[in-house]
Amino acid sequence: MFRILRLKEEEFMVLQQYNDLLETLEEAFTYLCKKADVHIDTSQQVKQDSYLAIARLVETHVKLADWFHDKEEALQIIAEFERIIDELEVLGHFDKSHIPEQVTFSTYVLPVFEEWKINMQKQLMPFLAH
Numbered sequence: 001m002f003r004i005l006r007l008k009e010e011e012f013m014v015l016q017q018y019n020d021l022l023e024t025l026e027e028a029f030t031y032l033c034k035k036a037d038v039h040i041d042t043s044q045q046v047k048q049d050s051y052l053a054i055a056r057l058v059e060t061h062v063k064l065a066d067w068f069h070d071k072e073e074a075l076q077i078i079a080e081f082e083r084i085i086d087e088l089e090v091l092g093h094f095d096k097s098h099i100p101e102q103v104t105f106s107t108y109v110l111p112v113f114e115e116w117k118i119n120m121q122k123q124l125m126p127f128l129a130h
Contacts, residue, residue: 011067012127018060019124022117025053029110036101043101054085074123077116084112 028050036043061078068074088109 014060014063015124015127018057018064019121019128021053021056021060022120025050025057026110026114026117028053029105029113033102033106033110036105038102057081058085068123071123077119077123080116080119084116087112 028046031046032043032050036047058081061081065075065078068078
């Protein structure tokens with residue numbers, strides 16, 4: 001049986017901010033699905049901001065792994081994010097690629113991120129619902 005995670009106010013705030021960041025990152029990826037190859041300057045800024053958001057997620061995963069250390073499902077979902085990042089690098093998400101970015105974002109990045117986000121939010125919601 002898992003221990004009940006009792007959150008301090010600071011931990012609750014971290015989880016709220018983390019959840020907000022998940023939503024914002026999804027919005028950024030949705031924008032890039034539609035505009036990545038059209039509005040180059042804005043898209044470049046959105047991509048840069050998404051890289052920063054990803055870095056913040058990864059930093060927060062260290063805390064979450066500690067808080068959820070006895071929740072195997074949550075730990076697996078956190079680890080899955082690292083695999084997603086590795087695959088994005090292979091696809092050229094972080095480098096120049098011959099595949100149009102809109103195609104990369106709409107066929108891979110957004111669907112994979114959305115699925116992962118839903119699974120992650122299932123882990124967060126019991127703590128954010130209070």
